[in-house]
């Protein structure tokens with residue numbers, strides 16, 4: 030065992046850094062640094078640049094077009110990109126549906142769908158949740174009825190992130206209403222341009238638009254878009270969820286977040302006129318957070334290293350999701366605390382639009398409150414933290 | 429000891445609660461928030477007519493002889509409906525400054541019309557570098573003939589765009605963080621030299637950045653004594669803190685009620701989610717937090733007029749710490765227990781959460797008041 034990086038590792042990190050500097054647009058980096066929201070083109074331009082290099086699907090094996098990296102390389106890649114101010118890679122294609130397709134899809138499906146994920150040519154979204162089926166996902170009711178060589182889909186998905194940007198959606202649908210809830214579910218790939226699909230925005234508490242309602246009205250989907258066997262969608266769905274939970278710990282982004290928090294504390298003044306970073310109470314709050322993040326990072330590396338040796342991500346990845354979300358929330362909470370009174374002004378133009386209006390307080394205060402409010406989602410999406418704890422108590426502890 | 433409301437207080441409570449129930453449905457509030465001023469003049473006229481603008485002032489000052497308890501009653505009801513009318517800046521802060529430090533002439537010229545519903549106030553005290561330190565005042569008021577000329581920047585001034593009079597803390601002597609040398613001025617909002625940048629706040633209120641460029645005011649605009657404004661101002665902020673805490677208690681009760689209702693009706697796994705013990709316990713913690721917040725607020729309201737300033741300060745800071753803690757817990761828990769619905773703009777829960785979040789910062793956050801309380805406890 031060894032934590033130190035080898036000369037090759039360091040050379041690899043340098044290569045990634047050079048790539049990021051050459052390919053990230055200054056406008057995108059500026060958005061990261063100022064907390065502005067990215068638009069579709071910001072994501073696409075960056076992901077396509079990564080795609081050209083074979084790095085958009087950086088967790089994939091070589092066989093399907095990925096780089097086949099070691100745990101160390103993945104770790105370095107994520108950290109360097111976060112440090113350089115890269116946007117998060119939208120996970121729906123490369124981290125969610127891609128692995129499902131190459132693990133459970135047929136050869137034709139692999140040929141048809143994987144290359145466009147490798148290059149980020151098309152964007153995906155995830156159609157799992159429904160109004161009546163959030164935590165209890167297996168109760169989902171969106172219906173797919175076989176009609177010749179098509180399925181006819183009716184129903185509603187909700188909370189669908191990026192549906193307004195996506196070209197395709199992967200959906201859990203009910204193909205059998207008589208079977209036990211988990212056994213009547215199938216995994217279907219649907220072209221978002223299909224007639225009968227309507228996307229409606231859901232506005233979040235900070236005014237952001239990321240999630241949507243997606244309505245299906247007699248949408249005809251070729252039966253060749255079914256992954257695996259009809260009625261076995263739940264198995265694929267769970268495989269995907271385990272990957273999703275591993276991916277949303279967001280360790281690298283949180284490290285950047287803690288750094289950003291220290292920068293804010295350096296710029297802000299305390300009640301006595303000294304720098305906030307010199308206020309022992311606040312400094313210790315950041316240190317405490319930093320330590321929690323170290324524990325999370327090391328736990329994630331341990332989980333990844335098990336996977337590298339051939340193990341599947343087990344139910345213990347739920348721990349990473351829980352702690353990862355709490356840490357993201359805490360960073361945002363402390364940033365909000367740090368900016369004091371200037372958390373109060375609300376400047377949506379500066380968060381969501383390319384406005385050159387000047388910030389009302391310090392620039393770093395503009396996203397503080399919105400981020401704090403918005404980050405409450407992290408303990409809700411990807412399976413709520415209560416559900417993750419249920420998983421751990423049942424699957425890991427046997428309670 | 430008697431912790432029950434008098435008959436008059438009960439009447440006030442019923443009246444304000446009825447107003448909130450009938451005039452502040454969530455959709456109506458959304459419309460009011462989007463209206464030109466961000467609050468409704470006809471509501472304000474009603475407040476005046478029903479005596480709510482004057483009830484906490486002495487009869488000598490043209491009020492109805494109530495005090496902190498009456499303010500608490502009104503603010504709690506306002507909190508339960510996320511009322512947008514500027515009661516806090518106008519009545520509690522501006523009116524409070526006049527009642528505590530105003531001359532007879534100022535009371536006649538400003539307080540009486542405020543009580544009648546004819547004048548709106550704002551209080552400009554936040555400065556960028558000062559964080560929550562009320563004594564850190566860099567805005568200067570220089571002697572200018574018989575009067576003063578005020579220059580400098582004040583931030584996050586609630587209700588400035590609607591105010592007729594803006595109360596400003598300014599330095600008339602001493603160093604930037606000295607308590608001595610601060611003077612409170614009542615400035616006509618239309619005075620030459622005031623520039624405003626207006627904006628909405630996170631919680632749908634209105635505030636402004638104000639720049640004072642050699643704004644001339646007469647000697648009669650000084651509220652209280654020259655150079656001795658700090659104690660006056662701090663006292664009024666302490667009273668405003670109690671009022672704000674009451675608003676927070678109203679918010680917490682409302683958000684807890686909405687959450688309780690939600691977990692009783694939202695079903696997952698074939699049962700109402702309120703059947704899951706982890707949510708039951710969290711709901712109990714919300715309830716407990718709101719109770720503690722209510723207790724600390726009431727205690728603060730009862731101690732806020734104590735002759736001993738330390739007792740008053742500790743009461744205000746203690747309540748503010750509790751409100752910060754409880755408000756955060758109730759707000760975050762409500763969102764969590766609502767699942768995805770909790771983080772949408774659509775439901776009222778997120779709006780209560782936003783207000784509770786801003787309340788935690790306003791007049792100094794938990795950390796600030798914990799330090800203040802700790803220092804006062806050692807000194808005493």
Ligand SMILES: Cc1cc2nc3c(=O)[nH]c(=O)nc-3n(C[C@H](O)[C@H](O)[C@H](O)COP(=O)(O)OP(=O)(O)OC[C@H]3O[C@@H](n4cnc5c(N)ncnc54)[C@H](O)[C@@H]3O)c2cc1C
Nearest residue numbers: 155157158163164188190410411413415704764765767768
């Ligand atoms: C920003 C955001 C983005 C999202 N993106 C997507 C997406 O792209 N695609 C997609 O399919 N979905 C997405 N989701 C949906 C997300 O997965 C669900 O919100 C989540 O699974 C919770 O479901 P729910 O909102 O219906 O809450 P509910 O399931 O109604 O839960 C409400 C509360 O009850 C608790 N609860 C429920 N069951 C239990 C239990 N058995 N024990 C204890 N507590 C319980 C929950 O923890 C929660 O606190 C997104 C959600 C958000 C907020």
